[in-house]
Amino acid sequence: MESGIRELEEKGNAVKAASKKLAFLATEVKNKALLNVAEALIAGQNEILAANDLDYKRAQAEGMSEAMLDRLKLSPSRLEGIAQDTRAVAALADPVGEVYEMRTLPNGLQIGKKRVPLGVIGAIYESRPNVTVDISVLCLKSGNAVILRGGSEALNSNRALAKVIQQACYQAGVPQGAVQFIESTERALVNNMLKMKGAIDLIIPRGGAGLIKLISENATMPVITGGIGVCHTYVDRSGNLERAVAIAYNAKVQRPTVCNALDTLLVHSEVAEVYLPLIAREWARAGVEMHCDERALAILKPVPPLKLVAALDDDWGKEFLGLTAAVKVVDSLDEALAHIDLYGSGHSEAIVTEDYSAAMRFLNEVDAACVYVNASTRFTDGAQFGLGAEIGISTQKFHARGPMALKELTSYKWVIFGSGQVRP
Amino acid sequence: MESGIRELEEKGNAVKAASKKLAFLATEVKNKALLNVAEALIAGQNEILAANDLDYKRAQAEGMSEAMLDRLKLSPSRLEGIAQDTRAVAALADPVGEVYEMRTLPNGLQIGKKRVPLGVIGAIYESRPNVTVDISVLCLKSGNAVILRGGSEALNSNRALAKVIQQACYQAGVPQGAVQFIESTERALVNNMLKMKGAIDLIIPRGGAGLIKLISENATMPVITGGIGVCHTYVDRSGNLERAVAIAYNAKVQRPTVCNALDTLLVHSEVAEVYLPLIAREWARAGVEMHCDERALAILKPVPPLKLVAALDDDWGKEFLGLTAAVKVVDSLDEALAHIDLYGSGHSEAIVTEDYSAAMRFLNEVDAACVYVNASTRFTDGAQFGLGAEIGISTQKFHARGPMALKELTSYKWVIFGSGQVRP
Numbered sequence: 137m138e139s140g141i142r143e144l145e146e147k148g149n150a151v152k153a154a155s156k157k158l159a160f161l162a163t164e165v166k167n168k169a170l171l172n173v174a175e176a177l178i179a180g181q182n183e184i185l186a187a188n189d190l191d192y193k194r195a196q197a198e199g200m201s202e203a204m205l206d207r208l209k210l211s212p213s214r215l216e217g218i219a220q221d222t223r224a225v226a227a228l229a230d231p232v233g234e235v236y237e238m239r240t241l242p243n244g245l246q247i248g249k250k251r252v253p254l255g256v257i258g259a260i261y262e263s264r265p266n267v268t269v270d271i272s273v274l275c276l277k278s279g280n281a282v283i284l285r286g287g288s289e290a291l292n293s294n295r296a297l298a299k300v301i302q303q304a305c306y307q308a309g310v311p312q313g314a315v316q317f318i319e320s321t322e323r324a325l326v327n328n329m330l331k332m333k334g335a336i337d338l339i340i341p342r343g344g345a346g347l348i349k350l351i352s353e354n355a356t357m358p359v360i361t362g363g364i365g366v367c368h369t370y371v372d373r374s375g376n377l378e379r380a381v382a383i384a385y386n387a388k389v390q391r392p393t394v395c396n397a398l399d400t401l402l403v404h405s406e407v408a409e410v411y412l413p414l415i416a417r418e419w420a421r422a423g424v425e426m427h428c429d430e431r432a433l434a435i436l437k438p439v440p441p442l443k444l445v446a447a448l449d450d451d452w453g454k455e456f457l458g459l460t461a462a463v464k465v466v467d468s469l470d471e472a473l474a475h476i477d478l479y480g481s482g483h484s485e486a487i488v489t490e491d492y493s494a495a496m497r498f499l500n501e502v503d504a505a506c507v508y509v510n511a512s513t514r515f516t517d518g519a520q521f522g523l524g525a526e527i528g529i530s531t532q533k534f535h536a537r538g539p540m541a542l543k544e545l546t547s548y549k550w551v552i553f554g555s556g557q558v559r560p
Numbered sequence: 561m562e563s564g565i566r567e568l569e570e571k572g573n574a575v576k577a578a579s580k581k582l583a584f585l586a587t588e589v590k591n592k593a594l595l596n597v598a599e600a601l602i603a604g605q606n607e608i609l610a611a612n613d614l615d616y617k618r619a620q621a622e623g624m625s626e627a628m629l630d631r632l633k634l635s636p637s638r639l640e641g642i643a644q645d646t647r648a649v650a651a652l653a654d655p656v657g658e659v660y661e662m663r664t665l666p667n668g669l670q671i672g673k674k675r676v677p678l679g680v681i682g683a684i685y686e687s688r689p690n691v692t693v694d695i696s697v698l699c700l701k702s703g704n705a706v707i708l709r710g711g712s713e714a715l716n717s718n719r720a721l722a723k724v725i726q727q728a729c730y731q732a733g734v735p736q737g738a739v740q741f742i743e744s745t746e747r748a749l750v751n752n753m754l755k756m757k758g759a760i761d762l763i764i765p766r767g768g769a770g771l772i773k774l775i776s777e778n779a780t781m782p783v784i785t786g787g788i789g790v791c792h793t794y795v796d797r798s799g800n801l802e803r804a805v806a807i808a809y810n811a812k813v814q815r816p817t818v819c820n821a822l823d824t825l826l827v828h829s830e831v832a833e834v835y836l837p838l839i840a841r842e843w844a845r846a847g848v849e850m851h852c853d854e855r856a857l858a859i860l861k862p863v864p865p866l867k868l869v870a871a872l873d874d875d876w877g878k879e880f881l882g883l884t885a886a887v888k889v890v891d892s893l894d895e896a897l898a899h900i901d902l903y904g905s906g907h908s909e910a911i912v913t914e915d916y917s918a919a920m921r922f923l924n925e926v927d928a929a930c931v932y933v934n935a936s937t938r939f940t941d942g943a944q945f946g947l948g949a950e951i952g953i954s955t956q957k958f959h960a961r962g963p964m965a966l967k968e969l970t971s972y973k974w975v976i977f978g979s980g981q982v983r984p
Binding site: 156159160241247252254255337356358376382383385386387499501503507508510511514515516533535537538539547548550551552553554555556558 | 580583584663665669671674676678679761762777780782800803806807809810811814901923924925927928929930931932933934935936938939940944945946957958959961962963971972973974975976977978979980981982983
């Protein structure tokens with residue numbers, strides 16, 4: 137613990153110092169660094185894969201689940217994918233230095249905002265070693281230094297990846313110390329890291345709900361919380377039912393393990409008898425289990441063969457992360473809105489409707505990061521939104537909301553060009 | 561304490577519920593409410609002034625300083641000023657509902673950001689009762705509900721003002737409960753308020769450094785920190801010295817008690833012998849005391865009559881809030897930048913120069929909310945920047961930096977107009 141605290145302090149000081157130079161590093165140097173990293177991931181793959189193998193075998197011996205083992209595993213093709221993502225970030229526009237809202241005041245002062253990095257990003261994450269690269273790359277491109285703290289189960293993999301990143305980017309001219317990797321793995325050290333307000337400007341947690349809760353409750357610096365999605369799709373009485381089937385099917389089935397997948401289907405009572413059997417048959421073919429309220433159950437019971445269960449109270453507001461959906465019949469748009477207000481997590485919500493006023497009310501009144509009319513909630517994603525990359529999906533309102541990419545890792549300063557002005 | 565906690569809980573629930581309706585209240589209703597408030601401040605002035613008189617007399621009896629008593633004092637002309645400010649906010653554009661960055665993706669999805677309120681703003685403030693009105697008015701205009709917690713020394717004044725605001729705005733159609741005023745004044749209750757993460761979305765502290773520190777260290781929700789300004793003006797070797805005198809004079813003397821006033825003057829050694837006597841004579845006439853480093857002292861000692869003191873270590877980085885300035889001679893722009901990096905508070909910094917490259921380096925490298933070339937730091941202010949109003953000046957990078965007004969009290973949601981799109 138002693139040596140871990142010393143490591144945190146030393147690396148915290150080093151990363152803060154590096155961040156001040158990194159903040160105004162030329163775009164071409166940052167891009168060169170990222171291309172170097174992509175190349176080094178391939179050139180150094182033997183070393184990386186050997187380190188990953190150590191982690192994998194230990195985790196296997198300790199009985200880690202297949203799903204978790206799969207997250208931990210690196211391979212030549214996965215490394216090639218990570219390198220490709222790194223090249224894609226190099227090709228994106230540099231957010232730093234953009235000057236906007238520039239104008240001339242009546243007194244002749246020219247005043248505007250200039251985009252600047254946040255400073256030092258602290259990343260605390262679990263299992264997936266690719267996060268080591270993803271976060272480093274997005275931070276470097278946006279001019280932020282980064283201090284990484286991965287889980288002990290991926291220590292060898294993360295250390296090997298961090299070493300490759302450090303060498304490749306320092307060689308290109310990135311200030312020494314801009315990428316720090318914490319080697320000490322004592323769990324209690326996370327709390328020490330969360331107290332380093334002077335060295336770390338923002339914490340990004342990546343992992344399960346437990347990790348995110350721990351961090352958001354204990355961090356002394358700002359945290360981006362997100363990643364938890366309890367998503368509803370509401371089929372209005374005026375909805376095009378064919379579209380509504382395609383949308384609810386896609387939202388539930390296309391990738392059920394992620395945060396923007398459908399959790400609860402709300403259906404207006406005027407269309408429930410026609411619509412529910414249509415979607416239920418499609419879902420059944422994909423293996424979806426439906427947790428239905430009484431009215432939905434009454435409609436669906438005569439439609440075999442379906443996986444039907446009577447919904448329990450805690451099905452509403454549950455993030456299933458799998459092939460399960462809660463289903464409820466409502467009598468009005470107001471009832472749907474009230475349900476979403478009560479049970480939604482502020483992530484992604486959709487309405488299927490041909491009624492203009494219902495669409496506008498839904499967009500206006502639903503309080504979520506992303507609100508859809510006639511589309512699948514699965515689109516909530518930085519790349520899908522055209523941001524080129526994604527460091528996470530924020531469900532908070534402060535600073536940034538929804539998919540976060542390079543611009544969301546920046547702040548601004550006011551720049552003022554005068555010619556001797558004084559305040560009267 | 562028990563009843564105070566109950567009051568906090570009840571009012572926290574009420575303000576949260578009201579915020580959900582307030583979020584999409586029509587602009588004309590909000591404007592009508594603010595004009596009502598302005599009118600009611602004048603119509604109800606007898607009651608308000610009588611309440612203020614109670615506070616004033618008690619504070620006087622308890623030996624409050626003249627400066628503090630002056631902050632506490634309301635008068636018909638001060639109320640007229642507050643009413644006028646309220647009308648000015650009513651006349652500003654409504655930030656809520658603005659849709660921006662709207663575009664059509666290749667798959668036909670139309671996607672953009674829609675500006676929305678943050679929700680509930682918690683204000684914790686000291687002495688000045690006008691803050692009760694200022695903050696309520698800015699929150700209402702930006703669609704935010706507000707829960708107010710003023711200091712015990714202004715309880716009667718704040719309560720009377722809050723009552724006037726509540727009646728005036730509910731009468732115009734603002735949802736009941738949107739403006740809450742905490743009557744319990746136990747100091748320990750602040751800590752309870754700082755734990756109300758579910759009810760309060762953002763805390764704005766207004767008061768001394770002690771209050772701001774207490775709040776930023778203990779709040780569980782986001783806090784806007786700011787208001788502390790250690791501001792430097794650097795006179796470069798190429799600076800126009802006549803301008804440099806006007807700018808440093810204005811920055812120190814025009815209103816010395818505020819956060820954007822000059823604290824430290826840095827002067828390049830090549831111009832120090834000419835410049836320092838010029839500014840020193842002007843400052844001396846205004847009563848400015850100069851805390852000088854050795855080289856500045858050597859230059860200024862032969863120039864009587866000046867108020868000169870040898871600077872101590874803690875003069876660098878001190879916010880004087882009065883007619884005192886620290887003065888230091890530096891040998892280069894780099895030395896000036898390093899000094900500002902070490903001692904600045906990230907508020908407002910200025911360079912006086914005719915050297916293009918020095919100006920660009922200063923703008924680029926100084927890490928502060930507002931960076932000036934050839935102008936007084938006194939301009940750092942929402943009204944001066946053309947924002948129409950100001951709820952505070954942020955010295956943090958997260959969410960908003962520098963003067964904060966209506967737009968800075970908002971977040972956004974992504975709105976997506978589809979026509980049946982699903983993710984491939």
